[in-house]
Amino acid sequence: MNAAKHSLVVIITVCTLCASYIARADDATNTTMTATKVTVPTSKTRMYITIRECITRALQNNLDIQIQRLNPSIQSWGVVLAQSTYDPALKGSAAYMDSKSASLITYYSGASEATTTTPVRTVSLSPSVGLGGTFVSGATYDLSASPYGSGPSLNSNFVYSGTTAFSVTQPLLKNFGFGVNTAFIRIARKSQEIAVQNFILQVINSVSAVENAYYELVYAIENYKATQEDLALAKQLLDETRRKVQIGVSSPLDVTTAESGVASREEAIILAERTILDNENALKLVISQNVLEFRDVSLTPVDYPLVEMVETDVARSIRTALDMRPDYLAAKNSVEKQNIQVKYDRNQLWPEVDLSGSYGWNGVGGSIDDWASSIGSRELPVWSAGLTVTIPLGNRQARSNYQAARLQAEQLLVQLKQLEQQIIVAVDNAAGHVQTNLKSAEAASVALRLAEESYQAERTKLLAGTSTTLNVLTQESALADARSAEIRARANYMESLVALAQAEGTTLQKNDIVMDERF
Numbered sequence: 001m002n003a004a005k006h007s008l009v010v011i012i013t014v015c016t017l018c019a020s021y022i023a024r025a026d027d028a029t030n031t032t033m034t035a036t037k038v039t040v041p042t043s044k045t046r047m048y049i050t051i052r053e054c055i056t057r058a059l060q061n062n063l064d065i066q067i068q069r070l071n072p073s074i075q076s077w078g079v080v081l082a083q084s085t086y087d088p089a090l091k092g093s094a095a096y097m098d099s100k101s102a103s104l105i106t107y108y109s110g111a112s113e114a115t116t117t118t119p120v121r122t123v124s125l126s127p128s129v130g131l132g133g134t135f136v137s138g139a140t141y142d143l144s145a146s147p148y149g150s151g152p153s154l155n156s157n158f159v160y161s162g163t164t165a166f167s168v169t170q171p172l173l174k175n176f177g178f179g180v181n182t183a184f185i186r187i188a189r190k191s192q193e194i195a196v197q198n199f200i201l202q203v204i205n206s207v208s209a210v211e212n213a214y215y216e217l218v219y220a221i222e223n224y225k226a227t228q229e230d231l232a233l234a235k236q237l238l239d240e241t242r243r244k245v246q247i248g249v250s251s252p253l254d255v256t257t258a259e260s261g262v263a264s265r266e267e268a269i270i271l272a273e274r275t276i277l278d279n280e281n282a283l284k285l286v287i288s289q290n291v292l293e294f295r296d297v298s299l300t301p302v303d304y305p306l307v308e309m310v311e312t313d314v315a316r317s318i319r320t321a322l323d324m325r326p327d328y329l330a331a332k333n334s335v336e337k338q339n340i341q342v343k344y345d346r347n348q349l350w351p352e353v354d355l356s357g358s359y360g361w362n363g364v365g366g367s368i369d370d371w372a373s374s375i376g377s378r379e380l381p382v383w384s385a386g387l388t389v390t391i392p393l394g395n396r397q398a399r400s401n402y403q404a405a406r407l408q409a410e411q412l413l414v415q416l417k418q419l420e421q422q423i424i425v426a427v428d429n430a431a432g433h434v435q436t437n438l439k440s441a442e443a444a445s446v447a448l449r450l451a452e453e454s455y456q457a458e459r460t461k462l463l464a465g466t467s468t469t470l471n472v473l474t475q476e477s478a479l480a481d482a483r484s485a486e487i488r489a490r491a492n493y494m495e496s497l498v499a500l501a502q503a504e505g506t507t508l509q510k511n512d513i514v515m516d517e518r519f
Helices: 002-018 051-061 063-086 183-246 252-287 314-324 326-347 368-377 396-464 469-504
Strands: 023-025 045-049 089-109 112-134 140-151 159-171 297-301 352-365 381-390
Touching: 051 063, 051 183, 051 252, 063 112, 063 183, 140 368, 159 368, 159 381, 183 252, 183 297, 183 326, 183 469, 252 297, 252 469, 314 326, 314 396, 314 469, 326 396, 352 368, 396 469
Parallel strands: 045 297
Antiparallel strands: 023 045, 089 112, 112 140, 140 159, 159 352, 352 381
């Protein structure tokens, strides 16, 4: 893989020196290229493009990548939401009441008893301020100051009294400890990690799709070129046969045979042109978010598949895959995430045993300042302590949550094992396909050489009068098939390298793609 990668880098560098990053030209003959250029009939603007440029465009424009790119950011706000449980809350209130009532007075006049009413006015003012929240240990706390003032008016005989205190309640069984109280934060972080791994998986799949589409377009164009050469040979044979008929060396039947050969190859040209357009559209789809921008553009690949032997080590590839494949890492994070949930739900089975306590000072005064001074003197302390026990009878909700979470953890563990086996098989198959396709490419090259020799031999025999037009056409077809098979074998080999990198999870590293924190 390193040799193939080095060769691609060399081609990209030379092309960059010879042409612009993405060169456009209406006539292919006006552009200097270092790779094989193929003439495809089209009225569109031609864009010569490297595989590196296609990958860069895909990373910037591929819609699947853009959709997945948002998920890690979404999950990061889930972490913030879980952390918000420990945000303190500042609270305050103030209430004023003005109340008038009647007081009954009994008096005696001589031997008689009489009653009368006297109006009574009461004014009260009760401001309060406090700060409360939850500690990571599970304890809830509250710091409050609440003076209460009352009297006949705000200006005379008005007395403030009240307490400033700090109170705390600490669970001792259920909801006790840092582990259970940070569970949802850790679960949210695992969800974020899973989102990151899923995004990386999407990038790997998209880059692999770009590489495969690129090599398929190369194959389609090269196959079209081979089909053109086959048609040229068929037309050459037809012209020669017609001349031989004119001088009486061949029969008219040979012309008909040659014309049939030309017609079948013209049909093959039409199909090859359609294949180019289909594969071109497939490449445009994965590198652009608006394929209409390429509507009048014909993409022409620059990088040509180079068949070089790549050493494969299945055991090493399997270890690499289990260390780097994002789907496997995401599955491991899912197991760990569920184990956190299991521990939390197990804690919820305990009864609630809460230890509470408070300590503060009472104060009294004719004004807020006097009351505050009385509090500051700390001459009137007040404290309390208590224990609250709550035992749910049946506790079926907590028990069902725990059992369901435990079974889900077991299920995810089995699924992880299943994925591990699938990865081992996928890597083994991918490595095997690399070696098979390498041998196939080598065999196809030999077959092409032999087909060329057979064709030339049959041509020589035809010129000597010891062969027929039909035999030459048959050898031409065999030569065309050999060319197409050789091109297909090269493309298959490059695509098998792409599949091996995808199976290993090393696609990004082999394409020098670095994921930053912002993605």
